Amino acid sequence: MKVGLWRIAHARSGDKADRADIGLFAYDAPTYDVLKREVTRERLAAHFSDICKGPVEIYPLDNLLALKIVLNAALQGGAARSLRMDNLGKAVAAQLLRMEIEAPSDLPRLARA
Amino acid sequence: MKSVRIGAGLGFYGDSWRPIRASIESGGVNYIASDHLAELTLAILQKDRQKDPAAGYARDCVPMLTELRPLAAARGVKFVMNAGGLNPHGAREAVSRAFREKGYRAKIAVVTGDSISERIDELQSEGEALAHMDTGADMAGVREKLLFANAYLGAAPIAEALAKGADIVITGRVADAALSLGPLMHELGWRWDDWDRLAQGLTVGHLLECSGQASGGNFGSAGEWAKVQNFLHLGYPIAEVSEDGAALLTKAPGTGGKVSFDTLRQQLLYEVHDPHAYYSPDVVLDMGTLDFDDRGNDEVRITGAGGAKRPDTLKVVAGYHDGWMGTGQIGFSWPDAYLKCETSANIIKGLAAERGWPTNDIHVEYIGYNSLLGANADPAQRDNLNECFLRMTMRTTDKRIAEGFGRLFPWLGLSGPPYAGGFHGIQRAKELLGLWPTLVRRDLIEPRVAVDVEAV
Numbered sequence: 001m002k003v004g005l006w007r008i009a010h011a012r013s014g015d016k017a018d019r020a021d022i023g024l025f026a027y028d029a030p031t032y033d034v035l036k037r038e039v040t041r042e043r044l045a046a047h048f049s050d051i052c053k054g055p056v057e058i059y060p061l062d063n064l065l066a067l068k069i070v071l072n073a074a075l076q077g078g079a080a081r082s083l084r085m086d087n088l089g090k091a092v093a094a095q096l097l098r099m100e101i102e103a104p105s106d107l108p109r110l111a112r113a
Numbered sequence: 114m115k116s117v118r119i120g121a122g123l124g125f126y127g128d129s130w131r132p133i134r135a136s137i138e139s140g141g142v143n144y145i146a147s148d149h150l151a152e153l154t155l156a157i158l159q160k161d162r163q164k165d166p167a168a169g170y171a172r173d174c175v176p177m178l179t180e181l182r183p184l185a186a187a188r189g190v191k192f193v194m195n196a197g198g199l200n201p202h203g204a205r206e207a208v209s210r211a212f213r214e215k216g217y218r219a220k221i222a223v224v225t226g227d228s229i230s231e232r233i234d235e236l237q238s239e240g241e242a243l244a245h246m247d248t249g250a251d252m253a254g255v256r257e258k259l260l261f262a263n264a265y266l267g268a269a270p271i272a273e274a275l276a277k278g279a280d281i282v283i284t285g286r287v288a289d290a291a292l293s294l295g296p297l298m299h300e301l302g303w304r305w306d307d308w309d310r311l312a313q314g315l316t317v318g319h320l321l322e323c324s325g326q327a328s329g330g331n332f333g334s335a336g337e338w339a340k341v342q343n344f345l346h347l348g349y350p351i352a353e354v355s356e357d358g359a360a361l362l363t364k365a366p367g368t369g370g371k372v373s374f375d376t377l378r379q380q381l382l383y384e385v386h387d388p389h390a391y392y393s394p395d396v397v398l399d400m401g402t403l404d405f406d407d408r409g410n411d412e413v414r415i416t417g418a419g420g421a422k423r424p425d426t427l428k429v430v431a432g433y434h435d436g437w438m439g440t441g442q443i444g445f446s447w448p449d450a451y452l453k454c455e456t457s458a459n460i461i462k463g464l465a466a467e468r469g470w471p472t473n474d475i476h477v478e479y480i481g482y483n484s485l486l487g488a489n490a491d492p493a494q495r496d497n498l499n500e501c502f503l504r505m506t507m508r509t510t511d512k513r514i515a516e517g518f519g520r521l522f523p524w525l526g527l528s529g530p531p532y533a534g535g536f537h538g539i540q541r542a543k544e545l546l547g548l549w550p551t552l553v554r555r556d557l558i559e560p561r562v563a564v565d566v567e568a569v
Contacts, residue, residue: 023382050488083476
């Protein structure tokens with residue numbers, strides 16, 4: 001089934017020079033496996049095509065049930081020269097949580113709801 | 114086994130120091146590690162210093178220390194802060210003056226040597242190109258527009274200041290986590306090549322450097338954030354670190370917020386690039402082996418940080434003038450709120466074009482629709498908004514055009530679409546800044562680092 005990431009994961013984003021970086025966290029181990037499989041560089045590049053002008057990097061961290069995601073060249077050159085309202089990219093994580101992925105319906109967070 | 118407790122201070126210039134009181138009163142802290150400098154704060158401080166040579170530091174350290182010093186002195190709590198900005202001596206003078214007025218006594222240390230803005234030619238003649246570390250661009254392109262350039266120093270001068278008996282250590286630019294690592298090195302007697310322990314210390318420093326973000330603040334989630342209790346009295350995080358490197362993350366009893374595996378791992382990865390090689394001046398941290406043991410009741414034990422040898426270079430961030438931004442904003446109510454904003458945007462673009470202003474770098478956003486979510490806003494909501502604000506920004510090299518851009522908007526009130534509101538004045542031109550991250554050999558920086566302690 002199609003599931004919005006906001007239902008099964010949490011996320012925070014920040015900035016370093018022209019990079020927006022996001023930590024994406026599964027609430028449980030089965031969901032982490034799904035995130036690792038479904039949240040790919042290609043999908044992220046498409047989801048953020050409007051702002052991300054450089055390569056996308058993903059670092060999976062099994063010990064944290066987390067994906068570290070880096071969007072290069074995503075902040076119009078950096079927070080202090082950006083014309084955007086969200087010049088620091090703080091809501092980039094919220095944008096990520098809007099992504100929909102294919103997930104089994106028996107994930108713990110979905111079964112609970 | 115010996116241990117030391119470090120409490121988070123501020124997370125940025127302008128943050129609140131109110132929660133620090135609880136950390137001192139009931140959190141049992143020995144140190145407060147206070148981070149006043151975001152990447153761009155030095156640009157603000159540079160403008161201050163241009164107006165007044167005695168300025169150039171984060172001014173909030175003066176009322177903060179004046180308020181907290183009596184409480185801290187009674188309990189032997191020390192402060193380590195990078196509030197010195199571009200003028201650490203100026204910060205100490207201001208704090209000393211305030212202390213003398215109150216009759217407070219303290220030994221205050223100052224750490225200097227991070228600024229390289231006067232040393233660019235010298236460093237380049239030593240073979241340091243100072244090329245942009247991400248793009249490889251030549252510094253010559255921004256050389257004449259530089260506003261500041263500072264190296265991130267490590268924990269050693271802070272530990273030295275504490276060894277000299279300082280109650281308060283005021284630095285300029287240091288790695289944010291060094292504000293915690295300095296006291297740990299001083300107290301726990303770790304060797305400077307004990308990479309795994311240093312990595313534990315770096316982990317702790319990184320978790321504490323953004324104040325409330327490790328204890329339930331900005332807990333990025335749908336719904337779960339609302340389960341964080343008592344934001345009003347949110348406690349800042351506290352770390353108790355043992356000689357063996359193990360760290361217990363917690364907060365003062367009775368405060369609001371939440372310290373858990375979830376809140377801490379969000380902060381751990383915050384503004385990190387490669388989590389297997391998180392660089393600091395003192396050690397390179399691998400987060401992939403960290404173990405978080407969430408014991409409930411706002412207590413999480415952290416072990417397992419992997420450390421690798423410190424780099425031979427220090428990171429420098431310089432800032433340079435990068436043009437001007439003009440801004441205008443106007444709001445409209447239903448009906449057709451979005452359409453009226455869009456129509457207004459086209460009118461403004463037309464007015465700018467008629468004046469011969471550059472229109473190729475105008476950014477249009479709709480507050481209430483897509484100003485934060487961008488292209489990931491839900492288009493189904495666009496045409497049924499209760500209200501919507503148009504925000505337009507433009508980039509130009511000409512300050513006068515940036516000033517004029519905001520003046521285009523008031524005319525819309527009587528001669529544009531109906532039901533405009535929320536117009537409260539014209540926004541001034543804003544100076545834009547580019548950041549220039551680069552690397553410099555540490556042996557060219559560290560011999561110039563100085564620590565001096567003075568009693569008030």
